[in-house]
Amino acid sequence: MATNLSLTKGAPRSRRQDHPLWFLIPALAILVVFFFVPTLFNFVYAFTDWSSFKSAINFAGVDNFTSLFSNGTLLNSLKVTLIYAVLVAILQNAFGLGLALLLERDTRVNRAVRVAFFVPVIMSALAVGYIFQALLKPDGALNWILGSLTGAEVTIPWLGSTTWTIVVVAVVHAWKWMGLSMLIYLAGLKTINEDILEAAHLDGASRWTMFRSIRFPLLAPAVTFNVATALLGSMNGFDIVQATTEGGPGGTTEMLNIFIFRTFGQGLFAQATTMSLVLFLMVTILAFPVIRYLRKREDVL
Amino acid sequence: MKNKFRNVLALAAAGTLALSACSDPGADTGSGGPVDWPAQDADLSGTTLTIWAAQNSNTVPDSVIAGFEELTGAEVEVVTIPDPYEQGVQTKVATGDKPDLAFWQPTASQLTALNASQNLQVLDDAPWLDSYQPELRDMTGLLDDTRYAALITTPAVEGVYYNKEVFEAAGIDPASITDWDSFIETARDFKSEGTTPFYEMAADQWATQWWVQTQLADAAADGLWDRVNSGEEKFTDPTIQGAIDNFKALIDEGLFNEDIKTATFEDQGEALLNGDAAMVMQVNSYFGQLQSLADTDELNQKIGFFPISPSGNVGTFIPDQSNALVAFKTGDEQRESAARQLLSYWMGDGYEEFVNAQSTVSLQEGVETPAGVPDALLSVSESVGSSVGSMQALAIANPDLYIYLADMIQGTKTPVEVAEATQSQFAELAKAQGAEGF
Structure with a gap:
């Protein structure tokens, strides 16, 4: 405030006077109340015995951590979460890149088809999950279609295998988000300099060589963004898995968030908070090396 | 120097915030148990009561609410909490959100999960207890010998x-x-x-x-x-x-x-x-x-x-959520008393209409089970008296x-x-x- 009052007309304004620090207060307040404090509490409550059973909240030390890590369910959930995230990252990028290459040219048809592939992105994830659950039931539409193609009755329980269901659910997740990856790859392809492609063409490079040696390396920034968001985003996944399998069959798709949800529902709030802290740490630990590696790839540009 | 001071101040502020917030937002400075049970037809114009129900119980109270609203002038609103119902209710109550009444599984484990002694009204001397068939009266709804839930239909x-x-x-x-x-x-x-x-x-x-x-x-x-x-x-x-x-x-x-x-x-x-x-x-x-x-x-x-x-x-x-109701301590004495009045009406003058509308087995000696109840359900309710707890x-x-x-x-x-x-x-x-x- 004092700095403002001392302003005299015509005096050269420094940057500091132009943007007094207190202008930050409204934004900072929102940031603190809605982001810093909840995150801080995520840390604090993890070390207490907060539950729905009593009103007092006492400090419990690392009790929650020891009991969680001695329990196999947490480690299983961590494993499932990681496998799921890797599967989604691979599938979503493969689908997205494939679509981008197919729909690269700006024709009228391609524009319409791109919109069609983007629709799932703006659909509710729960709706997507429930639709696929209905499609993939043993007496669902997919088996019916397969049955009428082969002429025999097909009753494959797509969501009933303790080995393959996680792949099926990852495909659904990748299907929902592939439109977004496609969009980003399309934008990446557009930024590639026409001259380079033309030069390669004149040198007699085949389409495959051009993709492998020129276009794909030049897509590095798009790959960074797509892989990082798919990998880290799907580690926080919940809605699609909950809607399709609820963590089943036999706990083989029970991701950490589903486990957290179940623990919270039992009234064990502190334990659930501890798990979300573990998830937070895991995402952080994974995010730095992955993004660092992907950024390094961009250095060739 | 000044900056250092500011940092220390900010840290201290954050610390006190964290510490002071370490009390359960769902906690209530509980008052003593209810003392009075108002007459079923006492005037309640201007009072609005909220009942939380699950997707499979949200139409259960319809006939009771219609009768109660007409008799007392109160307004009763049923709010459906999405499935999984128990988790939804527990989470809401833990963060300080409470209805006047809610459908709830009247078992010791589920009453504990709601922190009954803090959050629920005590129904120990409720006026309808004597009209239950004797073997059903104390079958469930109790935690540490205190009654927190009113059984309305035959337990599963x-x-x-x-x-x-x-x-x-x-x-x-x-x-x-x-x-x-x-x-x-x-x-x-x-x-x-x-x-x-x-x-x-x-x-x-x-x-x-x-x-x-x-x-x-x-x-x-x-x-x-x-x-x-x-x-x-x-x-x-x-x-x-x-x-x-x-x-x-x-x-x-x-x-x-x-x-x-x-x-x-x-x-x-x-x-x-x-x-x-x-x-x-x-x-x-x-x-x-x-x-x-x-x-x-x-x-x-x-x-x-x-x-x-x-x-x-x-x-x-194994009584479930659709079999019983609990009344919450909301801190608003008038609404707490109105909630007790609704329960007395439900299990009192409104019970016969309720049993008929639901076509369900009556728990009370003075109220007949309607003729349309299927045989299998009658067999189930016959087995309740001699059954053991789950x-x-x-x-x-x-x-x-x-x-x-x-x-x-x-x-x-x-x-x-x-x-x-x-x-x-x-x-x-x-x-x-x-x-x-x-």
């Missing part, structure tokens, strides 16, 4: 629903099933004739636990759950482990449907009704499912019910036994792992409650 019973026509075709008399051994013998007879004896739904998981619990009925009558509650006996000890092993053995023997891993609740309803299987171990909500598939005449003709336990025909009762009714915590059993059916857990996982979760919950021995 775990037992066997069977297809009468399938039994008839096989020439088997259901009355010949008098204990667990004859029950399993009958199943083997069906199997040898090519009929699927039992139908289970492991894809939807929750019904898997009835098979273990009914086997524990004799032990439960003998104080099993008291011993489990004190940590004296564990899920991994021979009694409960044995029941789990036995269930697994029955599945391995091929007494269940072939698609047990992928079958759902809906499939289970159709299977019994169509005679694809002879028997289903289930609770009352299963009959609700059957009622959505067939009318009362067809059900009376096709579906029967008998309770089962190791030594006889004893049921295992894990949910008698244990202090309700672990996810059903999920672990479903895992066992899917093949990702062995029976021993099921018992271990259940025990460790039970211990975790008991410890969080501050129970002794954990």
Whole structure:
């Protein structure tokens, strides 16, 4: 405030006077109340015995951590979460890149088809999950279609295998988000300099060589963004898995968030908070090396 | 220097914030129990009451609300909490959001989960208690000898629903099933004739636990759950482990449907009704499912019910959320009293209309059960009086036994792992409650 009052007309304004620090207060307040404090509490409550059973909240030390890590369910959930995230990252990028290459040219048809592939992105994830659950039931539409193609009755329980269901659910997740990856790859392809492609063409490079040696390396920034968001985003996944399998069959798709949800529902709030802290740490630990590696790839540009 | 000071100040502020916030937002400075029970028709113009209900109970209070609003001028609003209902309610209450009344499972474990002594009104001297049939009065709704829940409909019973026509075709008399051994013998007879004896739904998981619990009925009558509650006996000890092993053995023997891993609740309803299987171990909500598939005449003709336990025909009762209501301490005395008044009306002058509108079995001696109640439901309610408590009714915590059993059916857990996982979760919950021995 004092700095403002001392302003005299015509005096050269420094940057500091132009943007007094207190202008930050409204934004900072929102940031603190809605982001810093909840995150801080995520840390604090993890070390207490907060539950729905009593009103007092006492400090419990690392009790929650020891009991969680001695329990196999947490480690299983961590494993499932990681496998799921890797599967989604691979599938979503493969689908997205494939679509981008197919729909690269700006024709009228391609524009319409791109919109069609983007629709799932703006659909509710729960709706997507429930639709696929209905499609993939043993007496669902997919088996019916397969049955009428082969002429025999097909009753494959797509969501009933303790080995393959996680792949099926990852495909659904990748299907929902592939439109977004496609969009980003399309934008990446557009930024590639026409001259380079033309030069390669004149040198007699085949389409495959051009993709492998020129276009794909030049897509590095798009790959960074797509892989990082798919990998880290799907580690926080919940809605699609909950809607399709609820963590089943036999706990083989029970991701950490589903486990957290179940623990919270039992009234064990502190334990659930501890798990979300573990998830937070895991995402952080994974995010730095992955993004660092992907950024390094961009250095060739 | 100045900056350093500012940093210290900010840190201190953050610290106090963190510490002061370390009290449960759902906590209430509880007042004493209610003293007065207003007359059922006392004027309540201008008062609005909220009832939380689940998707399968949100139309249950309709007739009562209509009558109550007309009689008192109060307004009653039913708010549907999405499934899973119990988790939704618990989370809301923990963050300080409370209705005036809510449907709630009246068992000790679920009342503990709501922190009853802090959050719920005491219903100890409620005016309707004497009109209950004597064996139902103190059956449930109590925690530490204090009454927190009002039972409105007959509690669910775990037992066997069977297809009468399938039994008839096989020439088997259901009355010949008098204990667990004859029950399993009958199943083997069906199997040898090519009929699927039992139908289970492991894809939807929750019904898997009835098979273990009914086997524990004799032990439960003998104080099993008291011993489990004190940590004296564990899920991994021979009694409960044995029941789990036995269930697994029955599945391995091929007494269940072939698609047990992928079958759902809906499939289970159709299977019994169509005679694809002879028997289903289930609770009352299963009959609700059957009622959505067939009318009362067809059900009376096709579906029967008998309770089962190791030594006889004893049921295992498991009251659920649609069977009872709890009244919350909201801090607003006038609304708390209005909530008690609504309960007195529900279980008083409004009860006959309620039982008729719901076409359900009456719990009161002075009110007749309507004629349209299906036979199977009458058999269920007849078995209530002599039944013993389930894990949910008698244990202090309700672990996810059903999920672990479903895992066992899917093949990702062995029976021993099921018992271990259940025990460790039970211990975790008991410890969080501050129970002794954990």
